[in-house]
Amino acid sequence: MQKSSFFTTTFRETLLRDRGGAVLLSVLLLLMIFIPLLNLGTGVDNPLHVSTYTVTLLGKYLCFALLALSLDLVWGYCGILSLGHGAFFALGGYAMGMYLMRQIGDRGVYGNAELPDFMVFLNWQELPWYWYGFDHFWFAALMVVLIPGALAFVFGWLAFRSRVTGVYLSIITQALTYALMLAFFRNEMGFGGNNGLTDFKDILGYNLQQDGTRVTLFFLSALLLALCYALSRYLMNAKFGRVIVAIRDAEDRARFIGYRVENYKLWLFTLAAVIAGIAGALYVPQVGIINPGEFSPLNSIELVVWVAVGGRATLYGAVAGAGIINYAKTWFTSILPEVWLFALGALFVIVTLFLPDGLAGLLRRRKTAAPPAAQSQSGEAAA
Amino acid sequence: MNNLRQTWQQLQQGMRRDRVFDFIAENRMPFRGQGHMALPGVVDVSHGTLLYLENVSVSFDGFRALNNLTLYIDDGELRCIIGPNGAGKTTMMDVITGKTRPDSGNAFFGQTLDLTRMSETDIANAGIGRKFQKPTVFPRHSAFENLELALQADRRPWHTMRHRLTPTQQLQIEETLHTIGLLAERDRPAALLSHGQKQWLEIGMLLVQNPRLLLVDEPVAGMTHQEMEQTAQLLTHLAGRHSVVVVEHDMDFVRSIARRVTVLHEGSVLAEGTMDEVQNNPRVVEVYLGE
Incomplete structure (x- = not known):
């Protein structure tokens, strides 16, 4: 009884204080209701019909948004600029991809029920031990969380205990993802090498090409984004979050007050990696492929740009940044593909120079710049 | 002569730490009578002294920031x-708070907690x-x-x-x-x-x-x-x-x-x-x- 009231009051307080979050959660709720309706409930010739292509595209953006959210936790709130955050996303994606590969069964090109196509092609005789268990969804789902989490835990344990911070930490995270990319490119690793894992057929028995499956995946992406947002917001509003920000702003002070700084960083980093892994696992069935390119440092850097553009340490800013930039990317790469990277670079420079707090900061600044509006707002709150 | 002075100093410090005669003071012995054990994590100030810095030396690149520093702070002082x-x-504060490790010497908080x-x-x-x-x-x-x-x-x-x-x-x-x-x-x-x-x-x-x-x-x-x-x-x-x-x-x-x-x-x-x-x-x- 006591406990439930504790959580409901916390939740209500949290939402009241967090306008951006309230907007975000409402938008997600609307998407979760209307996108399935407009895709499955209307005919193709209906003007309101949302095509499955669009649903999948939106689902992809949601996965990126979830990834950006996880980076915002470590970078925005704790100042840990991870330039290899995409690695956790890719690992989560590979874990899901391995399950989807096993689901193909004997429907591959070689019709071998025991081995995935690329292993047959490499003349392998039996399944490597680390593929065991991926026939089961529950096992794969566990690995989606465990593998990125364990890697982040070990990496973080070593890095934070040795007090590696700032640029040095960024460089090793970058090296981490680069090393993983090179490793996954090798055929001998047994993850499909250059081509990665693809040609998926179905998930939990549902055909991946069907509209219903696509819409469900979209729905789950939105749901998990909402849940992870709520969890992150709760943590950042709790004393835990204040300690995290304190560590970002004055690490020594936090240490001399008696906080075990490395433990805080470690748990936050691990949590962020787990969220990134979940994002990757939702991403792979929707786009239908995972390859070592996902580990490329460029991806991780792009991810940093999303968060910077959206606004650090706001959570909803990261989500918005990921959405906006990926929409722009889709648009640009279909019209002027060669300009995209320049546009992205220019955007990053502009944001760094003129909008250090990103778009979320712009909104906030406008709010404080207009005192009458602010006054009427506080009047409302008082009433 | 120098040696004698050093011995004298050491003897003085030993007295100051009040540990030498602990075996006489019956109720201070951990395993006799109503004495107390040395509990981990508990600051033991039964001798009235809270902080002991003894012969602490710290050098940075040859510069001696602390040179055989000996200092006692009483409880409540x-x-x-x-x-x-x-x-x-x-530098002394850094040594006490663990930010800097001394090259030599002791730093105790109470009688049992070794700050170094x-x-x-x-x-x-x-x-x-x-x-x-x-x-x-x-x-x-x-x-x-x-x-x-x-x-x-x-x-x-x-x-x-x-x-x-x-x-x-x-x-x-x-x-x-x-x-x-x-x-x-x-x-x-x-x-x-x-x-x-x-x-x-x-x-x-x-x-x-x-x-x-x-x-x-x-x-x-x-x-x-x-x-x-x-x-x-x-x-x-x-x-x-x-x-x-x-x-x-x-x-x-x-x-x-x-x-x-x-x-x-x-x-x-x-x-x-x-x-x-x-x-x-x-x-x-x-x-x-x-x-």
Whole structure:
């Protein structure tokens, strides 16, 4: 009884204080209701019909948004600029991809029920031990969380205990993802090498090409984004979050007050990696492929740009940044593909120079710049 | 001759540590009668001394910041430490708080806690609080939140995820805000406070942390005369319940609070005593007024 009231009051307080979050959660709720309706409930010739292509595209953006959210936790709130955050996303994606590969069964090109196509092609005789268990969804789902989490835990344990911070930490995270990319490119690793894992057929028995499956995946992406947002917001509003920000702003002070700084960083980093892994696992069935390119440092850097553009340490800013930039990317790469990277670079420079707090900061600044509006707002709150 | 003096010094220190004759004092023996055990993590001040620094030496690239420094702080004492620039005052604090490891020598908190083998966090949690020379508060947090973070509580991540302030704690923070005169600035980000207010906020953070020993590095730097008086009052008020070590340059301020003063010079103790004794010590005069 006591406990439930504790959580409901916390939740209500949290939402009241967090306008951006309230907007975000409402938008997600609307998407979760209307996108399935407009895709499955209307005919193709209906003007309101949302095509499955669009649903999948939106689902992809949601996965990126979830990834950006996880980076915002470590970078925005704790100042840990991870330039290899995409690695956790890719690992989560590979874990899901391995399950989807096993689901193909004997429907591959070689019709071998025991081995995935690329292993047959490499003349392998039996399944490597680390593929065991991926026939089961529950096992794969566990690995989606465990593998990125364990890697982040070990990496973080070593890095934070040795007090590696700032640029040095960024460089090793970058090296981490680069090393993983090179490793996954090798055929001998047994993850499909250059081509990665693809040609998926179905998930939990549902055909991946069907509209219903696509819409469900979209729905789950939105749901998990909402849940992870709520969890992150709760943590950042709790004393835990204040300690995290304190560590970002004055690490020594936090240490001399008696906080075990490395433990805080470690748990936050691990949590962020787990969220990134979940994002990757939702991403792979929707786009239908995972390859070592996902580990490329460029991806991780792009991810940093999303968060910077959206606004650090706001959570909803990261989500918005990921959405906006990926929409722009889709648009640009279909019209002027060669300009995209320049546009992205220019955007990053502009944001760094003129909008250090990103778009979320712009909104906030406008709010404080207009005192009458602010006054009427506080009047409302008082009433 | 030199050897003899060293032996004598060592003997003196041994007496000072009061350990040599422990075997006689029956009730102090851990395994006899109503004596007490040496409990891990508990500060043992049964001999009245809270902090032991013995023959501590620290060198940085050949520069001897601390040179055989020996210093004792009693439980509940207010001690001022003065000394010219480079005398090793801040290095001494670094050694006590675990930021710097001594090349040689002992640093004990109570009789059982070896500070040279504890991390900064362990030392802080054992009950040593520190105010830095440059005021360091958490700039983005409000004054209230700064105190909340410093408030004595379970510091582990899992606990802070679910922690809520109890009414008692809330009251304690409000009272401390009142004590340090920042009640009106309760919800302002600490970055917007004036220099003096930041100093006070940092002292307030030490108060709610409720440490056994407070190390205060230049508390009145940048304060007005009135603020200085208030600070003096606050620090004298604290002594007794806590031990306070103040490092300060401002002689008037030191005079206004000091009961015992230690003068550091070139990394070791030059003189110790009341303010008057110290000021009339010819060696101190020589060092301060110079060649």
